[in-house]
Amino acid sequence: MDPVTHAVSGAVAMLAMPNRPATRWAVPLAALAAASPDIDVIFAVDPLRVLQLHRGITHSLAAMPALGLLLTLCFCPLWRAGMPGRWSFCRVWAFACAMLGLHIWLDVVTTYGTMLFLPFSHERVRLNALFIVDLLFVVPLILAIWRGRTRRVCMVAAALWLFAYPAMNIALNARHAAVTEARLLSAGRAVSHVTILPDAFAPFFWRAIFLEQAPEASSRGKEVCEQSLDMFGQPRSPEIRHPAFPDAAIDALSRQSVFCREFFAFTLLPVVSPLPPAQRPQNALPGMNYSVVYDVRFGTGLKVVRSLLQMRHDGEHPFRLMLAITPDSGEAIAPYAVRLERLYFSGSNKDSGWQIPTVPQTSSVWRRLVGLR
Known part of the structure; x- marks a missing residue:
């Protein structure tokens, strides 16, 4: 928040x-x-x-x-x-x-x-109840302070709003999840990890993301699908499909790199796409598979909001992990050996630059006490 x-x-x-x-x-x-x-x-x-x-x-x-x-x-x-x-x-x-x-x-x-x-x-x-900035949540609170700060009944109502509004959205999320799973099951689709996310202006707009095996004609393995939903949990736009980052790659790279371990622990359903040449290191090594991994959880199904995110975050997805993996098999990322990596968080303007990965080590007691691994 x-x-x-x-x-x-x-x-x-x-x-x-x-x-x-x-x-x-x-x-x-x-x-x-x-x-x-x-x-x-x-x-x-x-x-x-x-x-x-x-x-x-x-x-x-x-x-x-x-x-x-x-x-x-x-x-x-x-x-x-x-x-x-x-x-x-x-x-x-x-x-x-x-x-x-x-x-x-x-x-x-x-x-x-x-x-x-x-x-x-x-x-x-x-709990996936509120968008990161929810005007429908905060504006009533500001109005209560501005117009009713001397009337305790108004402030008690505002205090109740702090819990009632998120609780309502939690209930709607559960309902939309059940509706979405039933809809996909009735269509004969074998999906997993069905998650409902609040979009901007929830409870009127939501997003569904889930994991599904790619069509047999495709060599992409599993795919992460996302779809915008209306206030009743019904689709309001076609699905968008992304190649999922392989589970085997997540496990292997998390053992090789602190960056990868922390990033994949943070993501929900990470997806992968080729890294544009302009974002590769200046002295790009030949035979590397250059990829960017991100989480569609931080996207939106609303065109206006998507345009605003792209202007603010240098792209719709603010948290990105860029990888140079060898060798380039021309297909899936294998055998999952990372040579260079870069974390770029456009929302906070944080950029690690390209680095050689650091292998995770056992942390001291004091580091673990403050949450560092």
């Missing part, structure tokens, strides 16, 4: 409280607390650190009590003696933890994926 929505959610939560400290800092500090887990972007200085740290340890349930305590120590205007209506230290700590939990909730309901269970697991949790 974007930082504005996080900050607004914290302000709504404070304004909805039955009583709060009589300081002008109360609402700004609540907004800061709700946005604070995204401080991890300061340390995400390159694409690899983005994958390892963003929505990592600062978004984990295990770190919440300690981070809440740190925020409480910084928020002394809310609990210091002499402040009218001041809260106790423990109450400020509980509120700070609640704001961290609210941040985590709003991230979990998007499609990006949040590592809730660090340092015990790097599994990314995503």
